[in-house]
Amino acid sequence: MSRSGKPRCTCFLLRRLTRKVTQAYDQALAPAGLTITQYSLLAHLHRMPGLSASALAAHLGMDRTTLLRTLKPVADAGWTRSGDGARGRSANLALSRSGTAKLRQARPLWERAQAAIESAIGSRRVAALQALVDESLAALRGQAHR
Amino acid sequence: MSRSGKPRCTCFLLRRLTRKVTQAYDQALAPAGLTITQYSLLAHLHRMPGLSASALAAHLGMDRTTLLRTLKPVADAGWTRSGDGARGRSANLALSRSGTAKLRQARPLWERAQAAIESAIGSRRVAALQALVDESLAALRGQAHR
DNA sequence: GGCAGGATAGTGTATATACACATGTGCATA
DNA sequence: TATGCACATGTGTATATACACTATCCTGCC
Numbered sequence: 210m211s212r213s214g215k216p217r218c219t220c221f222l223l224r225r226l227t228r229k230v231t232q233a234y235d236q237a238l239a240p241a242g243l244t245i246t247q248y249s250l251l252a253h254l255h256r257m258p259g260l261s262a263s264a265l266a267a268h269l270g271m272d273r274t275t276l277l278r279t280l281k282p283v284a285d286a287g288w289t290r291s292g293d294g295a296r297g298r299s300a301n302l303a304l305s306r307s308g309t310a311k312l313r314q315a316r317p318l319w320e321r322a323q324a325a326i327e328s329a330i331g332s333r334r335v336a337a338l339q340a341l342v343d344e345s346l347a348a349l350r351g352q353a354h355r
Numbered sequence: 356m357s358r359s360g361k362p363r364c365t366c367f368l369l370r371r372l373t374r375k376v377t378q379a380y381d382q383a384l385a386p387a388g389l390t391i392t393q394y395s396l397l398a399h400l401h402r403m404p405g406l407s408a409s410a411l412a413a414h415l416g417m418d419r420t421t422l423l424r425t426l427k428p429v430a431d432a433g434w435t436r437s438g439d440g441a442r443g444r445s446a447n448l449a450l451s452r453s454g455t456a457k458l459r460q461a462r463p464l465w466e467r468a469q470a471a472i473e474s475a476i477g478s479r480r481v482a483a484l485q486a487l488v489d490e491s492l493a494a495l496r497g498q499a500h501r
Numbered sequence: 502g503g504c505a506g507g508a509t510a511g512t513g514t515a516t517a518t519a520c521a522c523a524t525g526t527g528c529a530t531a
Numbered sequence: 532t533a534t535g536c537a538c539a540t541g542t543g544t545a546t547a548t549a550c551a552c553t554a555t556c557c558t559g560c561c
Contacts, residue, residue, distance in 0.1 A: 218465070219472055219481055220373075220380045221395045222488045225416040227366075227373045228518075229495050234366045235519085246547065249367045263509065270371040275548050277511070282546070319364070326365055330494045335365055338491060341484045342372045348476045349375050374548075381549085392517065409539065421518050423541070428516070 230326065237322035241315040247283050248319055251304060251312045254289065258303035265302060270346065283308075376472065383468035387461040393429050394465055397450065397458040400435065404449035411448060416492065429454075 234245035243251075253269065260268070266276040280302075283289055288308030304312065327335050380391035389397075399415065406414070412422040426448075429435060434454030450458065473481050 216469060217485060218391075218395060218398075219469065219485060220376050220391050222485055222492075223369070223373045223376055224392070224517095226488045226492045226495075227369045229416060229492060230366050230369055232519080233495070244546070245364075245366050246370070249364060252364075261509080270375060271547095272549050273509090274511080274550080278549095279547065323362060323365065326495075329497075330491045334487060334490060334494075338484075338487045339363060339365060339368055341480060341487060342368045344480060345476045345484060346368075346372045346375060348480075349372075349379070349472075351475075370547095378549080390516070407539080417517095418519050419539090420520080420541080424519095425517065 233326060234319070234322045237318050237325070238315055241311065241318055243311070243315050245319075245322075246279055248312075248315055250279060250283055251288060251308055251315075254302055254304045255309065255312055259301040262302065286311075379472060380465070380468045383464050383471070384461055387457065387464055389457070389461050391465075391468075392425055394458075394461055396425060396429055397434060397454055397461075400448055400450045401455065401458055405447040408448065432457075 231245055234248075238245060238248055249269070253265065257265075257268070262276055262280070263273050266273040269276065271279070280289070286307075288305055288311055290303045290305040290308075330338070377391060380394075384391060384394055387394075395415070399411065403411075403414070408422055408426070409419050412419040415422065417425070426435070432453075434451055434457055436449045436451040436454075476484075
């Protein structure tokens with residue numbers, strides 16, 4: 210509506226909210242020495258071990274090289290096991306023993322962050338937001354892959 | 356399925372979508388040599404000139420120091436005029452002549468990106484998404500400012 | 502066996518993001 | 532005047548993000 214109302218930048222709005230939400234999660238996870246990106250990485254490695262870097266990146270909707278850089282501090286901390294891998298070729302990524310422990314340690318913190326967001330924004334709205342975000346991503350993925 | 360269906364991480368979902376959307380805008384703006392962050396900066400400086408760095412950062416929902424770093428390439432390109440400023444004190448930020456020109460040059464590219472997103476996701480959903488994102492941010496801001 | 506081509510993996514560089522820390526500046530009050 | 536607090540500004544460091552480019556490796560074909 211308000212055809213004069215100057216359309217607003219969807220990207221800017223999304224980025225602004227994402228910044229705030231990321232800060233909340235990062236602060237909640239700080240006691241475990243993790244960021245939400247790293248926590249997500251550990252959680253995905255736990256749920257689907259054995260993927261190659263490329264496959265995992267695709268799943269996370271992340272550039273492959275971004276995943277590599279993001280993985281670095283996690284691997285440096287010893288939380289991953291670089292499968293055997295066919296030498297250089299697609300090393301099957303998985304959690305190490307200490308990675309699993311770290312994930313278990315951090316999970317309550319993550320749950321607290323989730324709860325805090327739900328409480329602040331409202332469960333209904335969070336659910337609606339998640340659904341819309343899902344649909345939007347699916348639409349973008351269906352679109353040209355240029 | 357799965358009785359508790361494992362709640363999904365709102366932060367991860369948001370970040371994943373934001374990455375994709377940002378890529379789309381950045382690619383659209385590339386011919387002008389701008390990122391969407393820089394374009395947003397120029398647009399806000401155009402619409403509300405004279406703010407201090409802190410005030411602008413608050414408005415953008417961005418950490419003050421992040422704004423400083425983000426501003427650097429924009430200022431280096433000569434697109435800003437650092438007001439007179441009371442010496443060190445809150446320099447009033449504004450667009451330079453070439454900054455205004457750059458913004459005018461980039462605007463059609465931004466409009467194309469907006470249109471592409473609307474077309475891919477659907478106008479209705481984009482509107483709903485913007486509304487939810489707005490409400491969520493307002494809720495988070497109303498919340499504790501710790 | 503050797504080579505061409507496609508897929509996979511890694512690096513260089515630049516921006517985006519924020520926390521911790523340091524610096525500076527001006528006013529109010531003792 | 533001194534001084535100390537409130538607020539504004541700048542830097543160091545670390546992660547997050549992606550594009551362009553490079554390197555490596557496997558496989559199919561000759």
